[in-house]
Amino acid sequence: MALLRTVDRALDGPWDMIVTEPGACAGPGDLDTLTGFIPAPVPGTAAGALRAAGRWSDAVPTPLHGSDIWYRTTLSGNGREILRFEGLATLCEIWLDGHLLLSSRSMFLAHEIAVDLDGRHTLALAFRSLAQDLARPHKRGRWRPQLATPGSLRHARTTLLGFMPGWCPSVDAVGPYRPITRRGEGGRPTGIDLRASVEDGTGILAAGLTLPAGGGPVILRCDGRESVLTETTPGRFEGRLALPGVALWWPHTHGEPRLHAVTVEAGGETFDLGRVGFRTVTMRRTFADGLSLAVNGVPVFCRGACWTPPDLVGLPGDRDAYAPLLALAVEAGMTMIRVGGTMLYEGQAFHDLCDECGLLVWQDLMLANFDYPTDDPAFRSALGSEIAQLLDRLQASPSLCVVGGGSEVEQQAAMLGFPESAWRARAVEAMLREAVAARRPDLVVVPNSPSGGDLPFSTNAGVTHYYGVGAYCRPFEDARRAEVRFASECLAFANVPDPVSLTEAGLTDPRDPAWARFVPRDRGADWDFEGVRDHYVGALYGVDPEALRRDDPERYLTLGRAAVAEVMEATFAEWRRNGSITAGGLVWLYRDLAPGAGWGVVDVTGRPKSAWYALKRAFRPVQAVLSDEGLNGLHAHLINETAEAIDATLTLTFATAAGKAVAKAERALTLGPRATVSLSSATLLGRFFDATVAYRFGPAAHDLAHLRLCRTDGTFLAEAFQFPVGRDAEPREIGLSAAVVDDGGDVVLRIATERHARGVHVMLDGAGRPSDNWFPLAPRGERRLTFIGAERPCGTVRAVNGSEVVRF
Template structure:
């Protein structure tokens, strides 16, 4: 039996492109004979084509919105075909053989046209000047945000990337950035609609599609089971297949993200309709009390980051672009990625990979900060189509769990003093709820990010953008005091990349004026996010970061990396502890949009920063945490999110930095699947010990507390540290050592220390990275750290923030 994929064929050219003055060419014939055409991959962007041709500078991106950009290619064939345009950025005319066939004003809408082919034809795409269109008279909104300029962007359906000074480079998205495809009429199922649900352990798959001319029975198959579909109209087939005991889809931290292939059979042919997952998403409390999700009835602490495109210039949408970044998200223990309203809708390959990898997706509408003209029928109609196409395209994606009405629209208006009647985005919320109810009733709808409280950015309701610890320079205690329910954005810092990335970008010296170009800031603010990072360097280590920057720039960067890691781990320990009201936290941002100390937890080249390593520790599915409960001592929190029981040994040690033990407790523990356990230091020790140095009876007997959760065979599952008197970062000899171990499992480093080692960091001479970095070592302990993707025998250095040693291996 022939098996056919129900996908269109790419119209991949070859294509060529030319940039012209706005309005200079009104017809495809006007560009014939013009000099300056270059090869232009499709899907792709004009910026990407210019870069490939050596006509692009990352330091000074070529402005494109002020020009017209023409693409053209030859189309060969005979008979009627459907041409599909998945994404055209942004004002585009589609011409076939000199005839205007389509005009699009939205980057976010797909279009189809039927064409009759008879030989060789010329297809031309004219991307008209967006700047020229924005300069026309437009009705002004009730408020004008600082985020992006010009204000007339409120009328345009295009990404804000490239329009946000201080946030990202001025790279302007122009071109057919998503595929242009073709298909014959009637040769494959079309209008495919697959929906899944689960009730009482039985999965239900409903299917509907068009297959004109099919004779005989049309059979739907999934999970080794089948049903015959009914022909409900000419060429339309639909039906339902019940699947008792179907294997469910889980986030990767909680189980297996099982997917099931769906096929249809007709007249000896088998058509692949795609893959589906079966799962439930439910709210654990009313939204006003804070977003909190359960998957298949099991609470999930949603942690991860706000997503950024793999490449700001080319806006790639293929699996190869997404796969390494999403693999890093999985390795870091992330359970959720949010595609925010300042970005763009990612390609289907992104969602396919999230389905496969077990990563939940929060998808915003591409609306941010502006007072959008939803009272304009044309705008409203375009937005309604955009929502419908989005949900139709992701109709079978189990990873999609939350859809939101956009980013900071309500917050922007509320912060400018408007009353709730103005700032509450009721029209967009109603549109989104109606579309979700019709197409994806399994999804959770969030009105806006943030929203849900007396003010939309209230921390103790709905969802919030929490920057108390971070931009607002609040102490660590604020992470608990604010009673954060769900932080859909948090913890933004100018996070310093590793030295190799800075050297490659020629940004190794923070005193260089070019350094500031890579540091993000909010437009109009008199501070930037480097100052935020520096504040916590001072708070953690008792140093003047400004003086340190001038006197010892290398150490200034080292302590900056260490501080960001400390803040990340400390904040998420508060939020993940037993008894916490917080149900999720998504760090701003996932990846840098430019070289330098950007918001990303991975840099522009996709290399992990200190923040990524900290989150990897903070997000462990099997986790051990320590929290300071003041006069109640330290509390150990043990978490097991997995579907398997964990038998382990818990050790809590109080020691001086030199290794003298003041108190120690050890206990065997059994953690049931998807369970949590809290134990006080008093319960573990069985006696009084001033674990937090709160009683002030005299000098503290210890400098640090070390909690270790390990297998009976000695394998460390998780550990945590507490420093009652702060982190002593003054360099001294600590007896740090490192030994390279090579074996069948690959290279690894055995790192040991005599005294406490603060923020141990590994620097490799070549490509590759360690499995962990910027971690603490208890006095007299050692760790074996795997080295990933290194070519040949690895070499490099090991250092600690509080050590004088530089250990080479």
């Protein structure tokens, strides 16, 4: 049901906590003889409490699943109250004054308990040893995945985080990691059901709630309009409020994510029911032809990343934890975040913020890789409750658009050679579709990620985990050849953080054996994702990564940062070009789970990496890309996702690395709202020019093509590069310069170059970051960068192919 946000009070203690041997305390009475309790924040985890008490090591996490962990607090009050437990990880007993009230076996279920209070009471939570439970005899699945261990996890409703060797640190999730609240009974709405939809351009708010009988009319209000709800059964009130012309909710790249407050008045009191957004989400083609979404009838290229918790140790779920990371996602132009089945359901604040900032959410069920016992009635019942609670909790969230049946369940079985009758997750899909139809019919259901083709991981159907460019070390051309429809995972690399983050983590030398401990790898594979990154360093720049690592580790890391940036931009340029059949791509992963060169495009401290900056350029809502069409020349593709027309000037220049222009075209044009334009190099130049060096009439006349899109007043919008004869990264004098200047009252860094500059990167001496980094500059080009978190910055500017170190 929708959250009633004005009446529940946090039961935040103070709490204390103790770790005991399994079974050492049968009940809370046995705790009185124990010493060693520590303060414990709630919501929070046992690992977080240990860290706050100075008894935790990130390098060697304390195993917790093998212990019992007790929390306790004093609860005072009089009369009947409802205690609500939003999330208890994982095997938890709830005790009040020595009486067992409830036992929970799922990390993903919320519980409500009515209690009668009369003064001071002792509330205790016993988190029993999950390791002991997993060690007892269980029915084995038909397959045993490589991802996680032990196999008995298929029976447990807990996160796989901490159970995936080589994938994430072994941090055990134990404790009341989501809020515990209390509220009184009576006088307030319960059983609240809010549904926002759009019918023929009119917003429709359907509401249902239960209130004590009497007290006059029950009035629903939204967007300055109101409707009286009808009492359909004693105490149950229902009705609809039509809102013609209501402002719709949009992804932030396409419009304003408008939200509307909803209240209900009854008996002279007004109750806040939260906010809703009005939008439609529809499929543009059949799922077999590939997931493709339209919001409010407008096609949206879904780009973003797969989410990880803000802090693996404490598992926070508040706004302060989510807001900085989601702000970076918005700044990078992401339109979608996927919460995958290997993670956990995020807190309400996560979804509230996504609603507010216009980020679409793809939410998986917490199922991944295992052969789950869906034939077990108890398992099915728990999973059914989990799905229902999830959809009820998010029933008014406009950002939620896709729900998936989990991650790589079908793929795991299919890759082990099982027939379709075994790998198709029909039972979970049926449960999910039935629940969505009943509770959130506006959502798109994806059976599993990946799924949809003759094999679940086929790239040219449904949704795929595309690692052709990436883990499988395919050339850039594979991004088109694979006919990717929608990549719900893609482009995983061991992305190198900035030097300041490496220094803080004590990981400055990639030759140090400690470095390898933090490089992600698939369990059982004889390669890791640093090797994947190194492959593209060699392929792009013509160097030997191993020799470079040995002889010049700083240069090795620099080229590694530059390579992943170029791969990210090139892949998404292919997918976003006009005529592409790809409708979305979500990078694996958004944020690292540990220090070092992890999958994240944002490091564990929250600092963006080179890949994040590349995605920020690749994801621009107003974008310009170039595509090599072989004998048909070079094509310029212009994209305007905004609702406003843009008068612009397009310049296409073919130049040598030294800056000599050998061909050039310029054109004024208007980009219509939410429109695309494609122009060939022949059309722009008005003559033949071997723009792609496909005809090979002698040596190539140019080293690079540069496409630049500006407003007619000169304001920079977007640019793209294409390199027909390769990417020379040999350092040489390129005429790089940098200076801090005042630009209309703003402090900016002006960077210029005489020759083409590759991988231009800014390193600040202190705090802050530039608005862009790891970008190319055209010959005789310049960029003006602003700074976040630095008033008057100083530092250095370098280019991957430049020998200069420029201080500013």
